[in-house]
Amino acid sequence: xxxxxxxxxxxxxxxxxxxxxxxxxxxxxxxxxxxxxxxxxxxxxxxxxxxxxxxxxxxxxxxxxxxxxxxxxxxxxxxxxxxxxxxxxxxxxxxxxxxxxxxxxxxxxxxxxxxxxxxxxxxxxxxxxxxxxxxxxxxxxxxxxxxxxxxxxxxxxxxxxxxxxxxxxxxxxxxxxxxxxxxxxxxxxxxxxxxxxxxxxxxxxxxxxxxxxxxx
Numbered sequence: 001x002x003x004x005x006x007x008x009x010x011x012x013x014x015x016x017x018x019x020x021x022x023x024x025x026x027x028x029x030x031x032x033x034x035x036x037x038x039x040x041x042x043x044x045x046x047x048x049x050x051x052x053x054x055x056x057x058x059x060x061x062x063x064x065x066x067x068x069x070x071x072x073x074x075x076x077x078x079x080x081x082x083x084x085x086x087x088x089x090x091x092x093x094x095x096x097x098x099x100x101x102x103x104x105x106x107x108x109x110x111x112x113x114x115x116x117x118x119x120x121x122x123x124x125x126x127x128x129x130x131x132x133x134x135x136x137x138x139x140x141x142x143x144x145x146x147x148x149x150x151x152x153x154x155x156x157x158x159x160x161x162x163x164x165x166x167x168x169x170x171x172x173x174x175x176x177x178x179x180x181x182x183x184x185x186x187x188x189x190x191x192x193x194x195x196x197x198x199x200x201x202x203x204x205x206x207x208x209x210x211x212x213x214x215x216x
Contacts, residue, residue: 013192021200092143105140152210163191169193
């Protein structure tokens with residue numbers, strides 16, 4: 001059993017991560033911005049706390065005593081490049097202070113390559129608003145890659161499509177490199193539930209280190 005701190009525990013990915021971790025017997029600290037809104041997350045294995053993933057001192061405070069962290073948070077009130085880069089800096093600093101050795105980050109599939117050096121968000125006719133959001137994740141990744149830290153991080157990027165938030169967990173997924181994984185015609189959309197399986201697997205049995213990894 002591990003103690004896992006989940007930032008953004010109230011979102012679609014975060015809720016699934018909490019549920020997956022609990023189902024495996026882990027103790028979870030669910031970090032949200034408003035504990036009253038997400039009080040229903042609390043349980044025998046889940047403690048709900050207020051925290052700010054963009055503030056290193058807050059990260060260190062809520063992460064103390066934990067074995068691993070999951071970053072699934074997003075705050076729409078800040079420019080995306082500022083938010084994700086600030087969060088990445090706060091996480092590596094705060095988790096380092098708290099002695100947390102493993103960080104698993106929910107990435108975005110539009111950061112994956114469709115050809116060598118060509119990311120999904122660089123393809124013709126890609127929506128401008130979506131590209132801005134995707135570049136925010138690029139900024140996050142650059143902070144992680146350049147950080148002088150003992151934290152062993154990995155970014156898992158699901159397919160560049162809308163994930164199924166209602167589908168039940170199958171426990172099946174595959175991983176690759178930094179390229180979009182080929183998909184079979186007619187295959188169902190990848191689900192948040194199975195993304196959560198991959199995220200918790202990387203905590204229980206780390207296979208990827210300091211890299212962007214496609215999952216689908």
